[in-house]
Amino acid sequence: xxxxxxxxxxxxxxxxxxxxxxxxxxxxxxxxxxxxxxxxxxxxxxxxxxxxxxxxxxxxxxxxxxxxxxxxxxxxxxxxxxxxxxxxxxxxxxxxxxxxxxxxxxxxxxxxxxxxxxxxxxxxxxxxxxxxxxxxxxxxxxxxxxxxxxxxxxxxxxxxxxxxxxxxxxxxxxxxxxxxxxxxxxxxxxxxxxxxxxxxxxxxxx
Amino acid sequence: xxxxxxxxxxxxxxxxxxxxxxxxxxxxxxxxxxxxxxxxxxxxxxxxxxxxxxxxxxxxxxxxxxxxxxxxxxxxxxxxxxxxxxxxxxxxxxxxxxxxxxxxxxxxxxxxxxxxxxxxxxxxxxxxxxxxxxxxxxxxxxxxxxxxxxxxxxxxxxxxxxxxxxxxxxxxxxxxxxxxxxxxxxxxxxxxxxxxxxxxxxxxxxxxxxxxxxxxxxxxxxxxxxxxxxxxxxxxxxxx
Numbered sequence: 539x540x541x542x543x544x545x546x547x548x549x550x551x552x553x554x555x556x557x558x559x560x561x562x563x564x565x566x567x568x569x570x571x572x573x574x575x576x577x578x579x580x581x582x583x584x585x586x587x588x589x590x591x592x593x594x595x596x597x598x599x600x601x602x603x604x605x606x607x608x609x610x611x612x613x614x615x616x617x618x619x620x621x622x623x624x625x626x627x628x629x630x631x632x633x634x635x636x637x638x639x640x641x642x643x644x645x646x647x648x649x650x651x652x653x654x655x656x657x658x659x660x661x662x663x664x665x666x667x668x669x670x671x672x673x674x675x676x677x678x679x680x681x682x683x684x685x686x687x688x689x690x691x692x693x694x695x696x697x698x699x700x701x702x703x704x705x706x707x708x709x710x711x712x713x714x715x716x717x718x719x720x721x722x723x724x725x726x727x728x729x730x731x732x733x734x735x736x737x738x739x740x741x742x743x744x
Numbered sequence: 745x746x747x748x749x750x751x752x753x754x755x756x757x758x759x760x761x762x763x764x765x766x767x768x769x770x771x772x773x774x775x776x777x778x779x780x781x782x783x784x785x786x787x788x789x790x791x792x793x794x795x796x797x798x799x800x801x802x803x804x805x806x807x808x809x810x811x812x813x814x815x816x817x818x819x820x821x822x823x824x825x826x827x828x829x830x831x832x833x834x835x836x837x838x839x840x841x842x843x844x845x846x847x848x849x850x851x852x853x854x855x856x857x858x859x860x861x862x863x864x865x866x867x868x869x870x871x872x873x874x875x876x877x878x879x880x881x882x883x884x885x886x887x888x889x890x891x892x893x894x895x896x897x898x899x900x901x902x903x904x905x906x907x908x909x910x911x912x913x914x915x916x917x918x919x920x921x922x923x924x925x926x927x928x929x930x931x932x933x934x935x936x937x938x939x940x941x942x943x944x945x946x947x948x949x950x951x952x953x954x955x956x957x958x959x960x961x962x963x964x965x966x967x968x969x970x971x972x973x974x975x976x977x978x979x980x981x982x983x984x
Contacts, residue, residue, distance in 0.1 A: 539758055542821040549769055550855065552829060556771035558850035559833055560778060561861050562842045567797040568785075570865020573873060574777030580877055627783075627880040631927070648752035648913045650808055651824070655877075660776070663763035666824045668751055670760050675752035675915060676955065679964050684760045695967045699752070701911050702948045702972035703883045703931045731764065 584621045585629075586659035590707055591728035592618060593634075593657060594739075595721040598712040607634045607709060615657065626656030629705055635698055636709045637735075642689050644682070644697045644735035645706040646674045654705035658733055665734065675699065685736040708735040715741040747816035749906060750914030753959055772825040779807065779832055781869075784876030791875055794868040800839050805934035807831060809909045885945035887930040891975065893949060897923045898981035901951075901973065906940040912977050915958055920981055921951040924970060933974065941976035948974055 545551065563569050593615065597604035607614040611634045616624035632654045635643035647653070648671050653661040664670050674681045678695045682688070689695060698706045710732040716724060719742075731737040747754075767773050782802040785794065810831035811819065822830070836842050853859050893899055903917045904910070911933065927948045936943030951973050955963040 542817075547855075549771075551851070552769065552826060553771035554851045554854035554858075555833065555847070556774040556829055557854045557858070557861070558847055559829075559836065559842075560774050561854075561859070562846060562850055563778065563836070564862045564865060566841060567795065567865065568836075568841060569778065569781045569796065569798075570867070570869050571861060571863045572865065573781045573870050574774055576870050577777040577780050577873060577877070578773055580874065585877065622878050622880075625878070625880045625882070627780075627877045630880040630882045631884065631931075648915070649749070649911060650804075650811070660766040662766055663768060663824065664761045667761045667763075668820060669757040672751040672754035672757055673760065675913075675969065676755075676959050676963050678967060681760055685762065691966065693966065695964070697967070697969050699913055699969065699971040701913050702927075702974055703933070704927065704948070704950075704972045 581659050585626060585656050587730040587733065589618070589620050590657040590733045591725040592721070594709050594728045594733065595724035597709050598724055599721055604636065604709070608636045620656060622656040628652070629654045629656030631703055632657065632705045632707065634707055634709050635696065637711045641694050641696055642735065643708045644674060644678050644695060645700065645708060646671055646697055647700040648672070648675050649701055652700035652705055654707050658707055658730060662730060682736060685731070687737055707733050710739045713739045713741040746812050748812045748814070748819055749910055752913050752915035767825070768823070775825050775829045775832060779828055780877070781873050782832070784873040785869070789876065789881060791872050794872045795866040796869045797841070802835065803934040805909060806835070813908060883931045883933070885930050885932060887947065891926050891947040893923050893926070893978060895923050895925060899923060899951065899978045900981050902977045902979050904940045904977065907938050909935070909937050910940045911942060911974060913971055916953065916971060919953060919958055921953040923949050924952040925950045931974070942974045946975045948972055949978065951978070
């Protein structure tokens with residue numbers, strides 16, 4: 539539903555302003571002509587949800603790793619060969635919330651859009667939307683049902699609000715039908731939404 | 745009081761957006777990249793100096809202050825990166841890097857016959873940006889005093905005067921919670937928030953709240969709400 543009026547050239551004007559700003563900043567030596575592209579390339583290949591998926595897959599096949607991830611998330615992250623090691627912007631201190639048959643976890647940021655960059659990359663639009671941030675704090679089941687995820691009324695929901703310097707992610711449950719899968723095969727099933735708590739990891743298509 | 749500080753629990757809103765893309769317009773990547781470069785080149789970081797002409801402080805706190813100071817209707821009206829584009833453009837004008845006239849004229853150029861993007865710049869600038877992304881800006885410091893609260897303590901969230909920026913979720917102000925865990929050491933915040941109370945290194949706690957105490961009769965069952973809260977925002981429990 540559109541509640542506001544926007545100029546008809548909204549997006550072309552935005553695009554022109556962003557390009558104008560970038561070109562002036564390059565001319566004035568604030569950034570280089572490569573800066574933005576190089577940043578985007580890091581998020582495409584080195585800091586992204588592909589890292590989180592590897593953590594989840596490792597936790598599914600290695601119970602000791604899963605326990606370490608729960609109790610000392612950064613120590614577990616350091617064991618992976620991520621380029622950020624146990625650090626990285628917006629991931630200096632991360633915590634994993636582990637889904638179980640009894641508990642479903644959901645991460646939110648009611649004040650802004652805090653997100654664990656090194657393992658999840660950049661947040662999808664829905665996570666940054668004020669409606670999600672407002673509603674998930676009070677009525678998570680209703681919100682999750684809008685994502686198509688109906689949580690059993692007997693299952694506890696834990697919502698984690700990222701209001702300080704700690705960044706959260708969810709370790710979803712391993713889907714049925716994945717016995718004997720390699721870590722790589724398992725990681726391919728893991729979506730960003732499942733690591734934020736708004737979807738389950740789906741069993742592989744048959 | 746700023747609505748943006750009190751979003752948690754707000755009623756009457758629309759169904760959830762199911763937009764899973766990070767950027768919905770190509771230009772949004774450009775403003776995201778500019779913001780990230782500004783954070784990386786901000787002079788308070790302990791990183792190698794570069795020939796970049798960026799010499800003023802820019803952190804998440806500056807971006808958030810801008811968003812929190814907006815007219816709340818505009819906050820809902822504009823898409824996430826539209827707010828960034830407005831705030832960051834205004835910062836570069838206010839700090840003398842560019843003039844509004846230059847920006848308007850260049851914008852007009854891009855709308856009519858787009859000029860070629862300028863080329864060049866010193867590789868050391870991009871190297872620093874990469875280092876920042878891979879290393880981050882660790883807020884953790886040694887703890888100089890023991891934490892005031894212990895796991896299991898009942899605490900009350902303070903209701904400080906948050907002038908222009910805060911990390912207290914508004915729906916938790918004056919509410920009681922239980923210390924679920926204490927994070928190791930102490931954490932600085934990106935800026936001094938004045939009477940609001942954070943900035944210097946202090947303990948941070950994960951605090952557990954019963955949603956029924958936050959929204960009596962107006963929330964869901966089998967649900968627990970947790971928030972990470974700086975020690976300055978916590979007080980001993982009071983009789984209610």
